[in-house]
Amino acid sequence: MIRLRKSSKADTRSAREKVSKETLLKESNQHIGDVGDALHWMMERLEAIRYKHDWTKVKYIDEFFADFSATQDGLQGDFKQMHWFKDLHLLERHHLNDRVPDDVNLFDVLERVADVTTAGMARTGNIYPESISPEMLVKAYNNTIELLAEQIVVD
DSSP states (O other): OEEEOOOGGGSTTTOOSOOOHHHHHHHHHHHHHHHHHHHHHHHHHHHHHHHHTTHHHHHTHHHHHHHHHHHHTTSOSOGGGSHIIIIIGGGSTTOTTTOOOTTOOHHHHHHHHHHHHHHHHHHTSSOOOOOOOHHHHHHHHHHHHHHHHTTEEEO
């Protein structure tokens, strides 16, 4: 949890009385620390995502390999219609062009950005054409605000 202290005097929309320069400086510094705590929480979340990226390729390597090999050998057509992709791969949140979770968030988007960029550059030297809808980005933005707010307690 992120613990905050009230700082209503550091904003013209919430200050209900005349605020001294000293109070404004104190509460502004407190706000800077609060934002730092929120960003630290975000970094920890990204660190956790870092270690779970493409976990279905590892956990279900037999299924992944079987479908991958069948596609390479010409035994199957569309890789995206095969068991590993349809039933396992889509459990991962960052595959936003194939499935958007109801609670999509900016961490999913950032993982997607890292994924498509590094995969494209390392595999072919190019990034495949990529896009996500503005509506999905707005939803991810709002869901991320809600996700962070759930981590905050104001004393």
